[in-house]
Amino acid sequence: MVLPVVVVLWLLACVGGLAALWRYKATPAPDGSPPARWPESSAVARDGGQATLVMLVHPRCACSRASLHELNEVMNRVRGVTATILFVQPDGTDETWVRGESWERAHEIPNARVLVDRGGQEARRFRVVASGHTLLYDAAGALVFSGGITGARGHEGDNAGRQRLLAAIRGDGAGSSHVFGCALADER
Amino acid sequence: MTAAGGMPGAVDRRAAELFDERRNANYRRTSRIFALLMAGQWVFAIAVAILFSPYGWEGKQKAVHAHVWIAIFLGGTLSSLPIYLTLTQPTSALTRNVVAVAQMLWSAVLIHLSGGRIETHFHVFGSLAFLAFYRDWKLLLPATVVVAADHLARQMFWPESVYGIVNPEWWRFIEHAFWVVFEDTVLIAACLLAVDEMRTTTRAQAEVELLSDSERAKSRALNHALDELRTSQEQLVRAEKLAAVGQLAASVGHELRNPLAAVRNASTYIGKRLRESNNGEPRVRQFLDIMDRELDGCAKIITDLLDFARERPIQARPCPLASLAAEAIALVPASRTAIEIDMPSDLPVPSLDRDQFRQVLINLVQNAVEAVDGREDGRVVVRASRLDGHWQLTVSDNGPGVDAEAARHVFEPLYTTKAKGTGLGLAIVSAAVRRHGGAIRLDSSSGGATFVVEWPDAAAGSPM
Numbered sequence: 001m002v003l004p005v006v007v008v009l010w011l012l013a014c015v016g017g018l019a020a021l022w023r024y025k026a027t028p029a030p031d032g033s034p035p036a037r038w039p040e041s042s043a044v045a046r047d048g049g050q051a052t053l054v055m056l057v058h059p060r061c062a063c064s065r066a067s068l069h070e071l072n073e074v075m076n077r078v079r080g081v082t083a084t085i086l087f088v089q090p091d092g093t094d095e096t097w098v099r100g101e102s103w104e105r106a107h108e109i110p111n112a113r114v115l116v117d118r119g120g121q122e123a124r125r126f127r128v129v130a131s132g133h134t135l136l137y138d139a140a141g142a143l144v145f146s147g148g149i150t151g152a153r154g155h156e157g158d159n160a161g162r163q164r165l166l167a168a169i170r171g172d173g174a175g176s177s178h179v180f181g182c183a184l185a186d187e188r
Numbered sequence: 189m190t191a192a193g194g195m196p197g198a199v200d201r202r203a204a205e206l207f208d209e210r211r212n213a214n215y216r217r218t219s220r221i222f223a224l225l226m227a228g229q230w231v232f233a234i235a236v237a238i239l240f241s242p243y244g245w246e247g248k249q250k251a252v253h254a255h256v257w258i259a260i261f262l263g264g265t266l267s268s269l270p271i272y273l274t275l276t277q278p279t280s281a282l283t284r285n286v287v288a289v290a291q292m293l294w295s296a297v298l299i300h301l302s303g304g305r306i307e308t309h310f311h312v313f314g315s316l317a318f319l320a321f322y323r324d325w326k327l328l329l330p331a332t333v334v335v336a337a338d339h340l341a342r343q344m345f346w347p348e349s350v351y352g353i354v355n356p357e358w359w360r361f362i363e364h365a366f367w368v369v370f371e372d373t374v375l376i377a378a379c380l381l382a383v384d385e386m387r388t389t390t391r392a393q394a395e396v397e398l399l400s401d402s403e404r405a406k407s408r409a410l411n412h413a414l415d416e417l418r419t420s421q422e423q424l425v426r427a428e429k430l431a432a433v434g435q436l437a438a439s440v441g442h443e444l445r446n447p448l449a450a451v452r453n454a455s456t457y458i459g460k461r462l463r464e465s466n467n468g469e470p471r472v473r474q475f476l477d478i479m480d481r482e483l484d485g486c487a488k489i490i491t492d493l494l495d496f497a498r499e500r501p502i503q504a505r506p507c508p509l510a511s512l513a514a515e516a517i518a519l520v521p522a523s524r525t526a527i528e529i530d531m532p533s534d535l536p537v538p539s540l541d542r543d544q545f546r547q548v549l550i551n552l553v554q555n556a557v558e559a560v561d562g563r564e565d566g567r568v569v570v571r572a573s574r575l576d577g578h579w580q581l582t583v584s585d586n587g588p589g590v591d592a593e594a595a596r597h598v599f600e601p602l603y604t605t606k607a608k609g610t611g612l613g614l615a616i617v618s619a620a621v622r623r624h625g626g627a628i629r630l631d632s633s634s635g636g637a638t639f640v641v642e643w644p645d646a647a648a649g650s651p652m
Contacts, residue, residue: 007286010269014266017258017261017266018300019260021262063408118367151349159354160354184247
């Protein structure tokens with residue numbers, strides 16, 4: 001009589017654990033509040049005459065490897081877009097902080113510039129708080145997409161964010177999505 | 189195949205036993221594999237989590253990534269019960285079902301932990317194949333239910349995690365289900381074929397085993413028959429030798445009889461004259477007694493030899509056993525031994541050769557008296573009864589009994605344990621009883637000795 005009860009409890013624990021895992025992966029980071037126009041104070045150069053894509057990345061966030069993977073998919077499909085990937089380097093750290101697998105992976109993405117955002121200044125200018133947050137400004141400097149391009153934390157594969165970004169690049173209207181990634185800066 | 193074909197029930201039973209043994213052995217073997225697999229998957233999940241996502245970050249602050257905790261605790265929970273059951277109850281159906289559910293849940297966990305990599309979805313198909321090692325097709329049902337439930341939940345809430353695209357076509361579920369059902373179908377067929385093959389081989393093994401048992405039984409019976417034949421041959425050879433010796437002894441005895449009678453007459457005459465002369469010489473009287481006694485002994489030996497060698501046919505006639513026993517007892521010298529006749533008053537009268545059976549009783553009572561000689565409480569009892577057409581006559585004593593070695597030879601001619609015995613008394617008794625169609629045996633199991641003579645009711649007697 002005890003064993004069937006144990007089996008039922010075990011099954012409930014497993015299903016509960018899977019639900020917790022699922023909940024964790026599907027829980028988005030704060031969306032931030034990026035400016036509707038390209039911030040003039042930004043040191044990032046915007047290409048005149050074409051849309052500019054900016055992705056901010058925490059160099060050590062495991063989830064952001066999926067974001068870079070999805071950005072690579074996007075950049076391989078589109079023309080006329082320049083991507084700038086900003087690796088946030090917190091104050092008090094040197095450049096080795098940003099070096100790593102994500103840094104290497106970012107350099108393999110076509111039509112992408114990889115820059116270091118020292119002290120997270122650009123993140124603050126773009127009012128972005130989560131790693132993997134991607135912004136697309138059109139040729140006129142208007143924000144046409146803001147959000148993540150993965151379906152869940154660290155989850156590769158087709159997803160709504162990536163589709164909306166592609167739609168915005170094609171000029172099919174503005175879009176947004178949730179971001180799944182680590183916080184770019186600690187609250188302190 | 190005759191023996192096995194003649195025992196279909198035994199073959200079925202043995203085949204069922206062998207089938208159960210082999211199936212349980214396979215359950216145990218597969219459970220051990222799954223115990224290792226469950227532990228291995230747990231370690232693998234932790235390793236993957238630590239390797240690819242060791243920390244979660246907030247700026248410069250780091251904390252152990254949720255994947256690591258999930259791999260440790262969810263993985264531990266997922267593997268613990270199946271490992272426990274596979275080690276403690278490896279042949280139980282509950283164990284197999286728990287393993288099936290756990291293995292498919294592991295697929296879901298690993299797909300999550302690997303970031304939804306499409307390659308990890310192959311774990312589902314590998315797990316189904318692993319489960320088929322149990323050769324229990326029914327296990328594929330709960331496993332498939334878990335896969336279906338996982339797919340259904342994902343399709344409803346997060347389709348891209350299972351289909352790889354955001355808006356899958358409506359028939360994508362059918363496509364996925366088709367491949368799972370396809371593998372299930374192949375594996376179910378494989379399980380059924382494996383079980384069928386196991387049944388065939390265990391039945392063949394049962395038939396071979398029972399055939400071997402039958403052949404061994406035949407071999408044992410043949411060896412037993414050969415042993416009996418060898419013993420009979422030895423007895424026959426010994427009997428022939430004894431017959432030859434007996435005939436020779438009888439001839440010698442017969443030839444010695446007349447000279448011995450002459451010597452006895454002469455001795456009697458000389459003794460009479462010497463006693464009449466009364467010369468007062470005590471040694472002369474003593475030697476005369478010795479001569480008389482030894483001449484009696486010689487006469488008895490010759491009489492026994494002739495009785496043993498003579499194959500006189502029985503002359504049956506009504507012969508009351510009680511009076512025959514009394515007559516025999518009167519002829520046996522018994523100084524202090526109490527000899528008792530214990531026969532029912534309404535005992536019928538058997539038909540016997542009176543002279544031969546009197547000799548039987550004399551010899552048996554004489555032996556019994558000699559066995560208890562010297563004992564204050566020496567006691568001999570002669571009993572007779574009739575039951576179901578058979579007669580039984582017993583002569584019992586409360587002497588020291590007969591040891592097992594002597595008991596085996598006691599009816600053989602010329603075998604004796606007495607210092608001055610001829611070894612012919614019980615052989616004569618045995619021969620006389622056999623001539624009446626009966627048998628004699630010795631029972632010395634409960635102290636003392638009891639000779640039991642049994643013979644069939646050749647002629648119905650009348651009450652005494």
